[in-house]
Amino acid sequence: MTDKYPSALLEKAVSEFSKLPGIGRKSALRLVLYMLRREDEEVDAFGRAITTLKHEVKYCRVCHNISDTEVCPICSDVRRDDTTICVVENIQDVMAVEKTQQYNGLYHVLGGIISPMDGIGPNDIAVESLVERVKSGKIKEVILALSSTMEGDTTNFYISRKLAGFDVAVSVIARGISVGDELEYTDEVTLGRSIINRTPFKQ
Amino acid sequence: MTDKYPSALLEKAVSEFSKLPGIGRKSALRLVLYMLRREDEEVDAFGRAITTLKHEVKYCRVCHNISDTEVCPICSDVRRDDTTICVVENIQDVMAVEKTQQYNGLYHVLGGIISPMDGIGPNDIAVESLVERVKSGKIKEVILALSSTMEGDTTNFYISRKLAGFDVAVSVIARGISVGDELEYTDEVTLGRSIINRTPFKQ
Structure with missing residues (x-):
């Protein structure tokens, strides 16, 4: 059953938020209602930060960062x-x-x-x-x-x-067991790689 | 250690997102980078939906919904x-x-x-x-x-x-065991309430 929102503006804001990855309609509603409790200026700053980034962002012409x-x-x-x-x-x-x-x-x-x-x-x-x-x-x-x-x-x-x-x-980059890993729980492919790519022991 | 962002605009957008409840800096970065991959109009629509709601929202003068x-x-x-x-x-x-x-x-x-x-x-x-x-x-x-x-x-x-x-x-509103609950796993306070508030059995 779809939720019935008491306001079209609310519905719109919720549906925009729920387009974000990992955010369902329930979380979206929670986020939007949180926004409603904040000050006008804060909400404007939020909206502006996103749109400004999108419009003014550049990518390095050398490395594309x-x-x-x-x-x-x-x-x-x-x-x-x-x-x-x-x-x-x-x-x-x-x-x-x-x-x-x-x-x-x-x-x-x-x-x-x-x-x-x-x-x-x-x-x-x-x-x-x-x-x-x-x-x-x-x-x-x-x-x-x-x-x-x-x-x-x-x-x-x-x-x-x-x-x-x-x-x-x-x-x-080297592939091997993670720092802190216990051998017992390491998958065999990773462990195998880390044996093949062993490095001289430094004291 | 705090993350170093390659762009001040990115940093600003991430910090705005991470103010939302339940969203940490890592999720915020993911959401912002998702935004960057979307079309300009979509991002503008997102920003607008939030600020419009905040500025134009009304509350019913009777019930405050x-x-x-x-x-x-x-x-x-x-x-x-x-x-x-x-x-x-x-x-x-x-x-x-x-x-x-x-x-x-x-x-x-x-x-x-x-x-x-x-x-x-x-x-x-x-x-x-x-x-x-x-x-x-x-x-x-x-x-x-x-x-x-x-x-x-x-x-x-x-x-x-x-x-x-x-x-x-x-x-x-009535308090008692939830529909689908098994008595064995119901806490004693709730179960006690549901006995006190028992209702006539309807066939």
Whole structure:
């Protein structure tokens, strides 16, 4: 049975909210009624933040990361190593790698990974512009940091082939057991990988 | 460690989203990035739906339910029994009762229940206007349909005292085991209530 809303404006707001991923009509109603209890200015600020972002957002013309400027702060930071590119699927992944504080090179945001099931082919992701960056000659290493899934593997394979003719090292991030994992509960594929990719023990 | 966002506009939109109840910064980022993938018009429609609702929303001057008109569709519906008022805490509760299709009277939305812990006293909820409605003389029954909590009980008690001087029946919704409940798993207070409030068996 569909809910009957006492107001068309309420109905409209709820249906807009429930279009968001992971938000059903019940949560949407809760969010909208929360909005109604807030001050006018707060609600306006909320609406404005979303529409302003949408209209004024830019993407770095070098790495395609989201940015307020033509070239993003990472690409224009002279203290960063501009001979290394870390290839990631999306903006969240840039943030995830940055958070580790273990990487000081540049990025390349593909905007997706090859997934025939979802109709995403090689031409739907930003591989050509990556090849162009490598072609410029300055890049020494490309690190593939994609998800450890079939789609990620496919994309890794495609990119590595595209870069095969250039004088650039192509590496993938290590796969193995997570820090804190207990062997007993690790799946066998991951454990197998971590044995094959074992590294010298450092004291 | 706080996340570092590549864009101030993104940061602003994420922080606005994460003010919503039950939405953390990670979900907020996911929602905002989803917005970025949608069309301009869709995002504008979203922003507009929220701000329009906030600016143009009205509350029925009779029952305080949310409404697009001065008097809500329920209060102005001549087919409804205007001698019975069902008292509820909020708008969601009106929708919940309506959904049962078991009630054909009017409503009165308190806008809260008495909760000293949350600083909500009798004067913060719409009891005076309920008394006024009863005073008008037309009302034969007031049904208290509040949550079965200490706050609900307190509010029931307060309202029933306020209405004590008037020629009106005051009832509360039945408390007992839920439809589909197994006795074995029902808490003893609820089960006790359902025995005390037993009703004649109808064949």
